[in-house]
Amino acid sequence: MSGFKPVSHRHDDALSRVSWETFEHLVAGHYRGAGFRVEHVGTGGAGTSRTDGGIDLKLFRDQEIILVQCKHWNCWKVPHNDVHQLIGVMHTAGATGAIVVTSGEFTTAAIEAAAKFRHIRLIDGKAIRAMLGPVEEPTMPHASLDDMPSWIRETRRARASRTNRSPVIAAVGAVVTMAVALAVLYSYYIREIHVAQVEALRATMGRAVTSQRPMNTINGRPAIVHDTPMTKTDIAAWEAKNAESMRIIEKTTPSLPP
Known part of the structure; x- marks a missing residue:
């Protein structure tokens, strides 16, 4: 936006909201009514293109040839550059005069x-x-x-060039995008497999640890661990052995004095 100044007063009316083509036609209609023969050479003219130094209208009357440049600017002031360019175009075209019309304002320099x-x-x-x-x-x-202003026009041209890319460039871009997406998905897939393997290993190790029964010890020596419950026969045999052991202890142990 360097070099362009905002208007002091921005109009908010029907003229400020018409298209630039309509603005040119309104100006052309005014000069026709004033007795000029009007040649529409700007972008608003049918079948014409802007190739005449930004001139939109040519006015003819008697010996007069007047060039008209229309600036439908409502936000920015028209700078002095447009005035100087118009002077050069006027002499090249052999015109007798030139007019710059804006729907907004001119800078002091202009x-x-x-x-x-x-x-x-x-x-x-x-x-x-x-x-x-x-x-x-x-x-x-x-x-x-x-x-x-030119900085806005350049932005629009850049966007248009990106939109109108050739099919080959568009296809290459699509292939590159797909390759990147597949690489990301593959990396994610490998990471998920690794995480699943680690979780499975941890679960297996957890089951192995919980399945091991702690070993009971008596004075640092392993104690008997019964994996299955004792039957009545086992209990009777154990009681018989215990009674026999008690009798042996009684016979071998001296009697204590009363």
Whole structure:
């Protein structure tokens, strides 16, 4: 936005909302009504293209040839560069005069530049509204970028070039995108398998540890662990052995004095 200044007053009316083509046609209609033969050479003219230094209208009357440049700018002031360019185009075309019309405002530098050349006339937003009178409200408000500052036009051209890429470039881009996506998915798949393997190993080790019964010890020596419950026969045999052991202890142990 360097080099462009915002307007002091932004108009909010029907003229500010018409398209740039409509703005050009409104200006052309005004000059036709003033007795000029109008040749529409700008982008708003049917079958024409902007190849004449930004000139939109050529006005013919008697010996007069006047070039008109329309600037449908509502946000930014028209700078002095446009005035200087118009001077060069005017001499090249052999015109007798030139007019710059804007729906907004001119910078002070532009006004001072035009004042140095009596064949250049500037018409700002207030003047053109007085010239055109009431303008019909457009059915669909239109915001054009074609007559906006160059930095906006360059942005639009860049976007258009990206949109209109060749099929080969688009196909290569699609293949690269797919390859990257597959690589990411493969990496994710491998990581998930590794995590599953680790979790399975941990679960197996946990079951192995819990299945091992702790060994009971008596004075540091392993004690008998019965994996299965004792039967009545085993209990009777154990009681018999215990009774026999007690009798042996009684016989071999001296009697204590009363």
